[in-house]
Amino acid sequence: MPTNSQPFSAESYFATQPPPQALDNDVASAKEFVARHASAGRRVVLVTSGGTTVPLELNVVRFLDNFSAGTRGATSAEYFLKAGYAVIFMHRQFSLQPFSRHYSHSTNPFLDFLEIHNGNDLPQITIAHDKRRDLLPVLTAYKAVQAAGVLLTLTFVTVNDYLWLLRAVSHELSTLGKNAMYYLAAAVSDFFLPTQKMSEHKIQSGKGNLSIEMDQVPKILKPMVDEWTKDGYIVSFKLETDPSLLIPKSRTALERYGHQVVIGNDLHRRKYEVVFVSRKHKPNSHTAETVVPEFEESWLRIPSSPSTEDGNVKEIEEDIVNELVRRHDKWIQTGKSSL
Amino acid sequence: MPTNSQPFSAESYFATQPPPQALDNDVASAKEFVARHASAGRRVVLVTSGGTTVPLELNVVRFLDNFSAGTRGATSAEYFLKAGYAVIFMHRQFSLQPFSRHYSHSTNPFLDFLEIHNGNDLPQITIAHDKRRDLLPVLTAYKAVQAAGVLLTLTFVTVNDYLWLLRAVSHELSTLGKNAMYYLAAAVSDFFLPTQKMSEHKIQSGKGNLSIEMDQVPKILKPMVDEWTKDGYIVSFKLETDPSLLIPKSRTALERYGHQVVIGNDLHRRKYEVVFVSRKHKPNSHTAETVVPEFEESWLRIPSSPSTEDGNVKEIEEDIVNELVRRHDKWIQTGKSSL
Numbered sequence: 001m002p003t004n005s006q007p008f009s010a011e012s013y014f015a016t017q018p019p020p021q022a023l024d025n026d027v028a029s030a031k032e033f034v035a036r037h038a039s040a041g042r043r044v045v046l047v048t049s050g051g052t053t054v055p056l057e058l059n060v061v062r063f064l065d066n067f068s069a070g071t072r073g074a075t076s077a078e079y080f081l082k083a084g085y086a087v088i089f090m091h092r093q094f095s096l097q098p099f100s101r102h103y104s105h106s107t108n109p110f111l112d113f114l115e116i117h118n119g120n121d122l123p124q125i126t127i128a129h130d131k132r133r134d135l136l137p138v139l140t141a142y143k144a145v146q147a148a149g150v151l152l153t154l155t156f157v158t159v160n161d162y163l164w165l166l167r168a169v170s171h172e173l174s175t176l177g178k179n180a181m182y183y184l185a186a187a188v189s190d191f192f193l194p195t196q197k198m199s200e201h202k203i204q205s206g207k208g209n210l211s212i213e214m215d216q217v218p219k220i221l222k223p224m225v226d227e228w229t230k231d232g233y234i235v236s237f238k239l240e241t242d243p244s245l246l247i248p249k250s251r252t253a254l255e256r257y258g259h260q261v262v263i264g265n266d267l268h269r270r271k272y273e274v275v276f277v278s279r280k281h282k283p284n285s286h287t288a289e290t291v292v293p294e295f296e297e298s299w300l301r302i303p304s305s306p307s308t309e310d311g312n313v314k315e316i317e318e319d320i321v322n323e324l325v326r327r328h329d330k331w332i333q334t335g336k337s338s339l
Numbered sequence: 340m341p342t343n344s345q346p347f348s349a350e351s352y353f354a355t356q357p358p359p360q361a362l363d364n365d366v367a368s369a370k371e372f373v374a375r376h377a378s379a380g381r382r383v384v385l386v387t388s389g390g391t392t393v394p395l396e397l398n399v400v401r402f403l404d405n406f407s408a409g410t411r412g413a414t415s416a417e418y419f420l421k422a423g424y425a426v427i428f429m430h431r432q433f434s435l436q437p438f439s440r441h442y443s444h445s446t447n448p449f450l451d452f453l454e455i456h457n458g459n460d461l462p463q464i465t466i467a468h469d470k471r472r473d474l475l476p477v478l479t480a481y482k483a484v485q486a487a488g489v490l491l492t493l494t495f496v497t498v499n500d501y502l503w504l505l506r507a508v509s510h511e512l513s514t515l516g517k518n519a520m521y522y523l524a525a526a527v528s529d530f531f532l533p534t535q536k537m538s539e540h541k542i543q544s545g546k547g548n549l550s551i552e553m554d555q556v557p558k559i560l561k562p563m564v565d566e567w568t569k570d571g572y573i574v575s576f577k578l579e580t581d582p583s584l585l586i587p588k589s590r591t592a593l594e595r596y597g598h599q600v601v602i603g604n605d606l607h608r609r610k611y612e613v614v615f616v617s618r619k620h621k622p623n624s625h626t627a628e629t630v631v632p633e634f635e636e637s638w639l640r641i642p643s644s645p646s647t648e649d650g651n652v653k654e655i656e657e658d659i660v661n662e663l664v665r666r667h668d669k670w671i672q673t674g675k676s677s678l
Binding site: 061062063065067094097103104110114116122132135136140208210216239241 | 392455462548550552554
């Protein structure tokens with residue numbers, strides 16, 4: 001196991017950290033899903049969503065977490081489905097999901113919609129009239145997606161679950177080549193605690209302050225581009241709270257990993273403004289180091305005051321997905337080497 | 340601000356850490372709620388539920404969290420309502436809530452229940468026949484609680500929100516004297532990061548390992564018993580992963596804080612088995628130090644295989660709440676000094 005002076009590589013990570021129990025089942029589902037849509041000639045996007053945890057104890061009571069309700073991923077998944085993609089929605093347990101996201105228990109509790117009609121042995125329950133107009137399009141889309149079998153939902157909790165699942169699902173998706181997109185919207189921890197360093201039981205309080213020392217999570221975008229996927233279109237996200245870091249850090253990521261797009265977003269403006277950062281001249285990724293990279297940024301903005309269009313609030317994910325579908329089209333037509 | 344060698348007292352905590360923005364509004368709601376039920380002669384229980392977070396950054400991206408879906412609190416709140424109590428449900432944002440807890444988005448998604456009946460201008464939506472029998476009692480109880488105004492829901496996220504809110508709501512509830520119960524089921528962090536030590540922006544990765552050093556959260560049960568509440572019946576919880584620590588640690592808590600009951604539970608058996616730990620001889624809490632304390636334990640168990648009664652799965656919270664209502668009755672009749 002690497003020491004403090006020797007950070008984990010992706011290779012040493014997977015060699016020393018245990019796979020999650022559900023992995024084999026999840027991979028089997030992904031394999032079946034990908035094969036089905038491959039034979040239908042349908043494009044498939046992997047959407048990752050929600051935060052990952054870093055357990056501090058083997059019997060987990062305490063964990064480090066990343067702020068993310070899963071709004072970006074759940075909303076984008078809906079628009080990818082609308083655009084005709086099949087979606088593997090790989091999300092943090094209990095984070096928002098496509099369709100049901102409109103009815104959070106806290107802000108829009110569905111029990112408030114329901115009316116009981118007494119009189120029968122088993123009373124009928126209906127949706128209140130004033131709620132029906134909003135619910136109908138969501139429910140109709142949900143039922144169509146279920147019937148068509150175009151949404152596969154997979155679940156992770158820890159950053160370890162996430163890493164193993166991402167590698168395995170990417171491997172399955174890679175059989176689609178350029179028809180696969182990878183939309184990495186999950187908020188993944190940069191740090192983790194190796195199993196070998198965890199305490200078995202709940203850390204006891206009352207013995208002074210708590211000190212935690214964590215290792216860096218290996219940068220998996222590099223092996224993802226070079227080994228796990230094959231000509232797939234890879235989109236990563238960069239979330240910052242200091243706006244001045246957004247573009248430099250997005251460029252560094254592109255340079256370092258050689259994937260297609262980084263979508264930069266500021267924590268406080270992420271619902272109204274994002275920036276697409278990509279390479280201007282598209283050198284072959286294997287010789288990228290010898291070329292002075294040039295980047296282009298394109299901003300995407302919607303009004304920050306909620307405006308409505310046909311009675312629905314405009315969501316920036318609609319524009320993000322449309323732009324990515326356009327770029328993915330081009331990517332598929334042009335071929336990797338010349339793009 | 341205390342240094343490492345000088346832990347925070349409750350007093351120094353509230354003198355140095357900022358109150359949450361929503362505090363005044365929440366206190367006003369609690370005041371109105373308590374006054375209304377006081378004049379109706381109704382008992383009120385404060386149920387705290389869910390885990391607390393410890394933000395590592397002022398612009399929060401990363402935080403420490405405690406494992407808790409909020410099942411214990413949300414389930415218990417339903418049984419307290421059934422027993423005729425008014426309930427202040429003070430819970431972690433997005434953790435489970437009474438009634439809606441039966442319909443988690445992940446395991447029992449309500450969109451799956453709904454049927455669209457086309458034909459009209461605005462189609463009717465109804466609950467599918469096979470789901471109606473389960474939903475009816477939940478929905479009926481929910482509507483009755485809403486109509487009677489016996490449930491007040493308050494929300495916290497961080498351990499700081501929790502501490503300020505607990506103190507303020509306890510103060511409001513204390514006007515009910517012995518008619519108030521405090522059921523502290525939230526999983527509260529033992530450690531926190533003082534505002535003064537937080538970094539403003541997202542901690543940057545790529546600069547080696549992460550080291551976090553946290554201060555101990557002050558033990559607030561002591562001022563709660565001595566200052567914030569007045570003759571109220573206080574129930575705390577002790578969750579452990581090492582079963583051998585359960586009873587010793589529960590006893591220590593009772594000795595140290597002088598409240599009424601500790602409910603001990605083991606992480607892996609908490610749905611089937613809990614232990615009530617209380618003092619056998621009931622010395623006046625102010626002279627407790629001079630008396631050799633004697634404790635009594637009473638175990639409460641239900642079968643670990645899901646059994647059904649009238650088609651419903653038995654929940655241990657039903658028995659916990661019934662036992663506490665019995666003890667609270669006795670407490671009210673006997674008076675604090677002689678109990």
